[in-house]
Amino acid sequence: MRVRFLFIVAIVLTPLLSGCNSSSDRDDIPEELTREIIINSQAPNDSNGNLTTAITASLFLPDEHRNGQAYPLIIHSHSWGGSRVSSSELRNMVPATAASTSDYGSQVNSQLAALREAGYAIISFDQRGFGRNGDDGDNGSEGGSHGMSPDFEIEDAKAVVQWAVDEWQAGRLNLLADGDDPRIGLLGSSYGGAFQPMLAAEDPRIDAIVPSMTWHNLEASFAPNGVLKKAWLIAICNKVVDEDGAELSTEMELACTQVRLDDSREIEDARVTENLFFDNSLASYEADPTFRMPKVDALILQGVRDTLFPMNEALKMRRYLLSGGGDVKIIAHESGHSGVRSGAGSQGPIGQAYCGSIDAITTIRRWFDEKLYRRNSVALPDICVALDNRTGIRVSSIAPASGSYRVAIPPSTTLQGISENNVRSAANEALFYPLGQPITQSNLILLGTPLARVTVNAGVTNDDPTPATGPNAAGIFIGVGILRNNQIYLVDDQVQPILSTDPRTDGTQQPIELVAVAEKLEVGDRVGVLLYGKHDLYENHPIGSNELGTNWDGNVATVFGTVDLPIIEANSLDRR
Missing domain, CATH: 2.60.120 (Jelly Rolls)
Structure with missing residues (x-):
């Protein structure tokens, strides 16, 4: 049976164009610079038994392509329940800032328009099982979602990278490269943030990533200390069948069934999730003593008040990515996944993506400019943490609490x-x-x-x-x-x-x-x-x-x- 669902949490479901206005300049993007494509992943399609899976994607080329100039590539993917950015969506995007009224995920996605204008090629792809509600004229990527499995979703992402490299080697893309190594960055938030460090772990061709409001260890986020974060898990799963948001693998169907049971409280009450959560995480690579993290430069954007993926996830991700020798920064701001009732004792509505004077949203393009175009370096601290919506602190590390207090x-x-x-x-x-x-x-x-x-x-x-x-x-x-x-x-x-x-x-x-x-x-x-x-x-x-x-x-x-x-x-x- 096919099971489909939609993530109902506002920060994830708000349309990609929320808060954006059309731009006549982007309406004039030549048709030859945009293309809807299908990429064959070597990971099997467990929905129909095929040995490969069709992954739907959109390709956007910069104006530099027509002039024969070389450019870096950004690979983007969407949040849970979403779909890739299509050509029509890109044409209507206006690059946002942290002060924009659109939701945080839309602010991150809007940087694709800024990046294309700044001379980057973009591939935005549908994760397997997703893309059913897009306006791109297709039914989205095949297969059922495994929730970011290294054997499925990460293999799909590797196929997207290989497609781009093959096109470059065939002379159809003018990718900026160091010898035979093209310069590639990754972008996306939440579910679209999780694939980035895992793909970088498996494919050393990835040079720079911007994982945003996402996880290092999904088990620690969804079931901290073995206790199911039920309110979030129900929200993730409870639209199954109601709307055409995704197709689930059999394993994910069972996980949703177990976590939605009225009485379940602990991860032992939903046994299928015990390995599923941990395996679908960068933490599973870290746990392998034989694995060595490749070098990748990472700008980690996380919400201090994010109740789904808290700041602990960013700190642990940074620690592990540093082991590969890359330049790894954290901007922890006041936005993210909220979902907390605003009553007595609440700190009120969630804030914006600022850390003091640092605008986390506009920093995305500057980060890629430094790491992929090798333009002016970005003056960022190792870690910036927001203390409120207007104040931040810049530090080189964060130590555990001592016994002083x-x-x-x-x-x-x-x-x-x-x-x-x-x-x-x-x-x-x-x-x-x-x-x-x-x-x-x-x-x-x-x-x-x-x-x-x-x-x-x-x-x-x-x-x-x-x-x-x-x-x-x-x-x-x-x-x-x-x-x-x-x-x-x-x-x-x-x-x-x-x-x-x-x-x-x-x-x-x-x-x-x-x-x-x-x-x-x-x-x-x-x-x-x-x-x-x-x-x-x-x-x-x-x-x-x-x-x-x-x-x-x-x-x-x-x-x-x-x-x-x-x-x-x-x-x-x-x-x-």
Whole structure:
């Protein structure tokens, strides 16, 4: 049976042309410089049994092509539930900035127009199973989506690279090259960001990438510490059959069935996802002791308040890509996948793609200009992290929290899922344990990964709705909180789950990383930890809905221990 679905989250589904106006100059792009193409991937088509899979793509050539000049190539792909950029879409694109009103994904895609105008060839392709709703006159790429499998989607992407190289060697493309090595960059966000580092791992012909709001380890994003991020997973899967958004492989069909079950809470309740999530990640390459990451220059764009792929993913991706010897930067801004209810205790709507004075969107073209055209270098810090929508900090590295700011969680602390933690409020329903003293310095910030050392046990009355798949597990959800002006709020909307069955919580209190945060502190702030018995992101309703979750209602957990907060001095901030 063919199963099709559409990702309903606003930042992914907003049309590619959202917020863009037509341009008469782009309407005049000569027809001979645009072409819709089909590329045969050697990865099998598991929908019909064919040994190859047809991948649909659009080719856009720069004006330099008509003059016989050489140019670099950018390969682009789309977010989940989307489709490639077609010729008509490119003609209507206006290059955006971080200040544009269009959504973040559209801002990234709009840079294709800027890149073509700046002298780049573009190939935008449909991931297998996608492209069914495009206006490009075809049915999209064949096959069913495997969710970014090295054996399928990455093989497809390698076929796109090889097609371009073959066209160049045949004299039909004038690719800029170093000897027999053409200069190739990759672009895309979310699902379209994930293929980039994995393709660069397998194809050393990739010179520069810009992975944006994406993952390093899909398991750590979708099921941190073994707990299913249900609200997001349901949103990803719950439009199956309703709309012609994609075709799924059999494995992906089963994964969606399991994660959408009302009672499922842990990855053990959705067994097919255990290997699927991890294998479809750059982290799986890192885990192979025989594999060596090739050199690739990477500009990683990530959202500090991204609740699907948090900043931890960018930090881990950077660490691994650096092992290959490339130039790897991070711009962590205030945009990304949001989906958090804006109530009491919320920090409000998600922000823009700025880090202080750095516009992450317009930096994309400048990055490729430096790395592929070898034009003026871009003056970027190793890491820039937004502290709010107007302020950022530039650093060379981010260290884990030390013990200088340690919060104590007292013995016999009990959390219950029956309370409406985060159903109507992001913080007020949680237990708040602050540092012993308020903030007294004006130059302190939160920056980095908190470390928890806790003992978690299931309470006597704990009720795990799926005991058949494992022990009677209980869970806690930990975030960083600030009490300011008599209001507690959850920093960057981020929480991390920890199960009573986690061996690190059995009394040895081994360090457990929480979600990385970044925030400017004020004198008088009470900074601490927020503890929940359940949390909106992990409940059995779609992200952004007003529904009430039930899968954690029977949760009863006891916890005690400490949490180290990443509070540091920052005497030089970048503001716009």
